[in-house]
Amino acid sequence: MAIGTFRGGIHPYDGKELSRHTRIRTVVPHSDIVVFPLKQHMGRPAVPVVAPGDPVLTGQRIAKADGEFSADLHASVSGVVTAIRDFHVAGGGTERSIIIRNDGRFSEIPYPEPRRFEELTDAVIIRAVKQAGIVGMGGAGLPSHIKLSPEHPEQIDYVIANCVECEPYMTSDYRRMVENPGKLINGLRIVLKVFPRARGILAIDEQLRDVIRELRSITRDDPRIYVKRVQTKYPQGSERQLIYAVTGRTLNGKMLPSDIGCIVHNVDTLVAVNQAVMLYEPLLTRLITVSGDCVAKPGNFRVRIGMSYDELIERAGGFVREPALILDGGTMTGRRIRDLHVPVTKMSSQIVALSRDRAEVMRETACSRCARCVEACPNHLVPIQLLRDAERQNEDAFITHNGLECCQCQSCSYICPSKLPLSLRITEMRESIVSRPEKAGDYSRRLFG
Ligand code: SF4
Ligand code: SF4
Known part of the structure; x- marks a missing residue:
């Protein structure tokens, strides 16, 4: 049978040899405090159904979905709710979160x-x-x-x-x-x-x-x-x-x-x-790859939601050298994080810590008109044109040039020898337009259903 593919795309260094051959390790939080942001999904934050002082069991629902695109949230540890307050999250900023003091027993609700x-x-x-x-x-x-x-x-x-x-x-x-x-x-x-x-x-x-x-x-x-x-x-x-x-x-x-x-x-x-x-098991864990040349023991971990990134990195042996860049996610679509005292959520997938040798330093130069960004774009766009539209804040031209078809894959930025911030600027403009249904029309469907 023929091997399936698409036009465009790139072949970045994949670094998978670092963690591919180690078995999944199940880890549980030893820390006293386990944190559950109320927004771990696309829609509105979930609404707490517990209050400070309430005892909770592993698997117990602690917040209920608020609307169609929201989702229920369950405790991944047993203990006592100590607070419901803002807490730093990996995506940047803070989210209202349920804080549970972990009793370390992981006592479960009864399952049928x-x-x-x-x-x-x-x-x-x-x-x-x-x-x-x-x-x-x-x-x-x-x-x-x-x-x-x-x-x-x-x-x-x-x-x-x-x-x-x-x-x-x-x-x-x-x-x-x-x-x-x-x-x-x-x-x-x-x-x-x-x-x-x-x-x-x-x-x-x-x-x-x-x-x-x-x-x-x-x-x-x-x-x-x-x-x-x-x-x-x-x-x-x-x-x-x-x-x-x-x-x-x-x-x-x-x-x-x-x-x-x-x-x-x-x-x-x-x-x-x-x-x-x-x-009948609720979603209590995520599989997370912890990798990069700064991590002592790269591998894959089955992690309880709510455990902090810094505790997870400790279980991976900590850092063998100072990372120049830590990413929440991979090297193509991940975001830089500086604060590791943030909780694992349903949307966490990997942490990559890279030394200066691996983390490329972006030095921007003028476009050489090489067209490599055009060849790489899997959606048949002209990224350099979209960058110009975004820099001029020309939304109509951006839409005419099909900028709303960008899937934020970052292939154009990766391949660009001039290191122009193609994907960053295109994504900023696209998100600004798509958040306004009156401007974006059906392109807002992916956000609002
Ligand atoms: S980020 Fe957008 S413009 Fe750039 S290659 Fe991917 S789809 Fe094309
Ligand atoms: S890959 Fe970079 S240098 Fe080449 S045409 Fe695109 S923007 Fe210009």
Whole structure:
């Protein structure tokens, strides 16, 4: 079968050899204080259902969703609520957060007996995913039950498991597929139950031959699921590029994948769906890659939500040299963080700490008109033109030049020999326009549904 791909893209150094071969380590917070920001998803902050002084158990709901794009939040430790107040978060600034004094016992709520998903109705499956507070773990934090409830479920042809993991340094999905392939496949089967006409595709990087073999072997007798290899390239895991590579269907920035008959879920999201539907488990942990040349023992960690980044880095052996750059996320789409005393959230995915040798120093020079940014753009845009539009604050020209189609992959900035801030300026202008539905029209759908 042909290997799927898309036009454009880049091949950055991926650093995956640092953490790919170490088993997932489960770590629990030893710290007294565990912090739960009320906004760990796309929509409005959740509303606390506990108050200072309340005892809580691991797995207990501590905040309820406020509106369609919001999500329930559960305690990942047992202890006592000490405060509800603003706390620093990795994305910058502060968020209102529930603070729990961790008693270190991790006493759990009682869970019902495991059940078989085959016997459940679609409504029960969707409710279980909603009640578990699961959000997409690929980045945007869209509550996962929304993807399970499109307007026309009978028009969904493909449920795609995004097993590509193209972000440099990140290897948590790879480890998940090596260590728990059954949970991933079962999560995909649960989602397929909601879409009876759909086929399941496990879309995976062509180089991961061991995993491809194993996933093919597990799904050999399942006529609804197949494994599709895709080229090693960035941003192959981006929704638009992935859908095109595996189905040939084209998505633009105004559309949702369900508009073209597709649903895409990340590996860890499907595992969380499996745990919620079969075992009633709420989302309490995240798989996080901690890597970079400054980290003593790079690896993948199953981390309780609410544990602080600095405690997680300690479990990875701390730093062997002073990092010049620490990123929340990968080297392509991550954001610089300076304060590590911030909590792991449902949207955390990796921490990368790089020395001066690895962290490139940006020295901007004039555009040489080499057109490499144009060749790299996976959405067929002209980034240098969009940069000029953004610098002139010319929103109409930016829209005419299709700037709203940018998916913020940063390929243009990576490839630019003049180190121009292409992606940064394009993203700033795009976000400013998309936040105003009267200006952006259907492009605001991805933000407001
Ligand atoms: S213009 Fe946008 S979509 Fe195109 S390469 Fe740059 S960041 Fe990616
Ligand atoms: S890659 Fe950089 S230098 Fe080359 S055309 Fe684009 S903006 Fe100019």
